[in-house]
Amino acid sequence: MEELGKKTLQEPRIKFDNVSKVFETRSQEIVAVKDYSMEVLTGEFVSIIGPSGCGKSTLIRMLDGIIKPTYGAIYLDGIQVNEEGKMPKETLRKMGFIFQQPNLLPWYTVRENVALPLRIFGLSGQAWEKRVDELLELVGLTKSGQLFPYEISGGMLQRAGVIRAMVHDPEILLMDEPFGALDELTREQLNMELLDIWKETRKTIIFITHNVEEAVLLSSRIYIMGTQPGRLVSTVNIDLPRPRSLKMITQPEFISYKQKLTKLIGDLDLSKIK
Amino acid sequence: MNTTTAVQKKRKPESIGSGYLNILAPLIVLVILIAALEFFTRAFGISRFVLPPPTDIIAQTISNFPEIWPHFLFTLKIVAIGFMISVPLGMLIAALFSQYEILVKAISPVIIWLVITPMITLIPLIMLWLGTDPNLRVIVVIIQATPIITLNTLNGFTNIEGEKLELAKSVGASKRQTFIKIIFMNAMPQVFTGIKLGCIFSTIGAISADFVAGTVGLGSRIVQYTKYNSIELSYGCIIIIALIGICLFSIVELIEKRIVLWKN
Numbered sequence: 001m002e003e004l005g006k007k008t009l010q011e012p013r014i015k016f017d018n019v020s021k022v023f024e025t026r027s028q029e030i031v032a033v034k035d036y037s038m039e040v041l042t043g044e045f046v047s048i049i050g051p052s053g054c055g056k057s058t059l060i061r062m063l064d065g066i067i068k069p070t071y072g073a074i075y076l077d078g079i080q081v082n083e084e085g086k087m088p089k090e091t092l093r094k095m096g097f098i099f100q101q102p103n104l105l106p107w108y109t110v111r112e113n114v115a116l117p118l119r120i121f122g123l124s125g126q127a128w129e130k131r132v133d134e135l136l137e138l139v140g141l142t143k144s145g146q147l148f149p150y151e152i153s154g155g156m157l158q159r160a161g162v163i164r165a166m167v168h169d170p171e172i173l174l175m176d177e178p179f180g181a182l183d184e185l186t187r188e189q190l191n192m193e194l195l196d197i198w199k200e201t202r203k204t205i206i207f208i209t210h211n212v213e214e215a216v217l218l219s220s221r222i223y224i225m226g227t228q229p230g231r232l233v234s235t236v237n238i239d240l241p242r243p244r245s246l247k248m249i250t251q252p253e254f255i256s257y258k259q260k261l262t263k264l265i266g267d268l269d270l271s272k273i274k
Numbered sequence: 275m276n277t278t279t280a281v282q283k284k285r286k287p288e289s290i291g292s293g294y295l296n297i298l299a300p301l302i303v304l305v306i307l308i309a310a311l312e313f314f315t316r317a318f319g320i321s322r323f324v325l326p327p328p329t330d331i332i333a334q335t336i337s338n339f340p341e342i343w344p345h346f347l348f349t350l351k352i353v354a355i356g357f358m359i360s361v362p363l364g365m366l367i368a369a370l371f372s373q374y375e376i377l378v379k380a381i382s383p384v385i386i387w388l389v390i391t392p393m394i395t396l397i398p399l400i401m402l403w404l405g406t407d408p409n410l411r412v413i414v415v416i417i418q419a420t421p422i423i424t425l426n427t428l429n430g431f432t433n434i435e436g437e438k439l440e441l442a443k444s445v446g447a448s449k450r451q452t453f454i455k456i457i458f459m460n461a462m463p464q465v466f467t468g469i470k471l472g473c474i475f476s477t478i479g480a481i482s483a484d485f486v487a488g489t490v491g492l493g494s495r496i497v498q499y500t501k502y503n504s505i506e507l508s509y510g511c512i513i514i515i516a517l518i519g520i521c522l523f524s525i526v527e528l529i530e531k532r533i534v535l536w537k538n
Contacts, residue, residue: 066443089446097444103437106536107459116455120445148536168445 011078012039013172013204014063019072021058031229032058035072038223038232040206042171045198047207047219049265055230056208057100060174063206064097076172093121096165098175102157104149110160111136111145117168128167135163139193155186162194172204180209188246191218195244212265216257217244224261226268234264326506335510342495342507346514348408349480349492353518356415357476361469363416364423371424372431372457382428388421394482401487408490411483418479419472426468430461466530470523477519 021033033055040046048056062069063076065087074082081091096117104113115132118124136142139159144152149160158179165173179187191214198205209215215222219238226233238257240248248254308328314320315327322330335342371377393414404410434457442452484493492511499507 061440064444065446066440087446092444092446095444097441099437099441101437103441105438105441105456105459107462107534116441117445120442120447120451120455150536 010041012075013042013044013077014038014040014206015075016059016063017073017075019059019062019069019074021055021062021067022070033062033069034229034231036230036232040204042204043202044221045205045207045219046221046223047209047215048223048225049209049212049215049261050225050230050233051227051265051268052210053230054225054227056225057176058230060097060176060206060208064095064174065092066097089121093168094170095172095174096168096170098162098165098173098178100177100180102149102154102161104157104160104164106149109146109148110141110152110156113149114141114145114160114164114167117164121168123168131169132167135167138197139163154182155190158182158186158190159193162190162197166197166203170203172206175205175207177208177210179214180211187214192246194218199243212258212261213249216240216254216261217246217249222261224264224268233268236261236264323503323505326509331506331509331513334504334506335513338507338510342492342511342514345490345492345495345511348490349484349515350518352409352411352415352480352483352491353476353522356412356479357419357472357522359412360416360419360423360472360476364420364468364472365427365465367420367424368427368431369453369458372428378428378432382425385421385425385428388417389425392482393418393479394486397483397486406487408488411480411488411491414483415476415479418482419475422475423468423472426471427461427465430464430468431457433464434460462534466526466534469526470530473522473526474519476522477515481515 016036016038019033019036020031023030023032036055036059038046048059050056058067061067062082063074065081069082072082073080076091076094079091081087104110105116108116111132114136115129118128118132133142133145136145139162141152141156141160141163144156149157152160158181162178179190182190194205195218197203207215207218216238222236222238224233224236225231236257240253240257311325311328315325371381396417397414400410400413404413438456438460439452442456447455480491481493484491484495485497488494489498492515496508496511499505499511
């Protein structure tokens with residue numbers, strides 16, 4: 001009920017309204033996402049979970065102007081963003097995209113990589129440069145700033161990828177399975193760092209993952225997607241207290257959420273086989 | 275914020291000693307090779323028409339150097355000018371075509387065809403069209419070297435990870451910014467491969483043009499010397515030609531090491 005009350009008070013920050021994406025190959029049309037709707041409020045941390053190929057990455061790519069939806073509308077602060085042509089820079093500046101791979105450019109130093117969005121958005125000046133250094137310090141990369149990406153470890157690379165997405169001070173972070181390629185320990189640690197960042201800055205975060213535990217630990221709400229075609233299957237609110245920590249993983253409440261989600265995803269796979 | 279994961283400083287495992295060794299090792303091989311040839315030619319009494327002893331080649335080349343010098347300068351000029359035109363030209367053509375996927379597809383077979391065609395076959399025609407001025411051999415160098423540079427550069431421009439382009443889109447990079455900061459930089463190693471091949475092709479172009487006609491250039495000297503049985507000098511000219519190519523190649527490699535500091 002409280003959730004409902006909030007919604008009437010607040011305009012959704014992000015709204016997907018019956019969004020579909022159809023990719024055309026030579027022989028057939030592939031429906032990557034079908035009739036997807038979702039509303040995210042300012043400062044929320046939501047996850048989208050689902051098996052590979054369910055179109056979850058496609059969703060945030062459509063929001064960030066990387067690809068265009070075939071049908072439906074996407075709104076950011078009440079303004080439709082998927083209209084014809086390139087997304088304006090002011091809109092893109094509101095968002096930061098974190099890729100599955102660190103996706104740093106090997107020809108730039110770590111610092112140059114982190115500062116890249118500033119150069120492209122045309123944000124210059126002492127304050128912005130200071131911000132780059134502060135972010136590097138935040139994730140312990142100060143000494144690595146002048147190194148090339150090949151000279152630092154995978155966890156460090158992904159940290160650089162995260163702060164690059166934050167350097168232009170976006171209010172929304174879009175994360176595409178950002179820590180999926182890392183080992184378990186680094187992944188857990190980065191998740192905790194992410195929660196810290198979220199707590200301090202109250203950014204709106206859409207987090208794509210296929211890891212149930214990670215999703216429960218981080219999110220306020222989880223959207224479960226199914227495949228063929230990629231579609232929204234159900235939504236689960238996670239009412240665990242915050243701040244959250246790794247200790248919670250063993251608590252009964254956490255485990256019951258995990259089981260609930262695992263079951264929902266499991267049913268999904270069965271329905272697919274039919 | 276936690277920073278327990280340490281920065282792994284992977285420095286290149288090169289010490290000063292191994293740096294010297296890198297230069298010294300090929301030199302030792304070269305000396306051994308020359309010594310072996312010297313021994314082989316003298317011990318088995320190989321005819322000097324087949325292979326003169328290396329010391330004879332070196333001695334005769336040095337004593338006849340005043341005669342070879344202007345030809346060396348001419349060939350060097352043709353190679354250098356041709357190469358310096360081919361590099362920007364080849365890259366420019368690649369940059370223009372890479373803007374449109376359909377153009378890349380349309381033009382690639384033509385470029386491969388140009389790379390494969392030995393330009394020596396065109397030389398008599400070029401002379402027919404443009405005259406016999408030896409300086410026109412620059413054109414032969416350009417048509418020999420440009421396609422291989424274009425081909426490699428084009429490959430570099432089109433072989434790019436989708437995620438890098440997605441990054442550009444997610445920050446709203448313009449077409450120009452995407453090209454300069456991402457596509458071009460990404461292609462850099464392949465561009466240099468093209469340029470290095472361009473060095474080799476430039477030398478080939480210049481010498482083959484010499485062979486067809488004319489009395490200047492190291493290529494025409496080889497023809498002359500062989501005709502008058504000065505085999506040692508023919509070999510001498512071949513070595514000088516190789517040295518021109520090697521020097522050009524080394525200069526490009528040196529520049530590459532200064533620019534391409536990263537590993538892909």
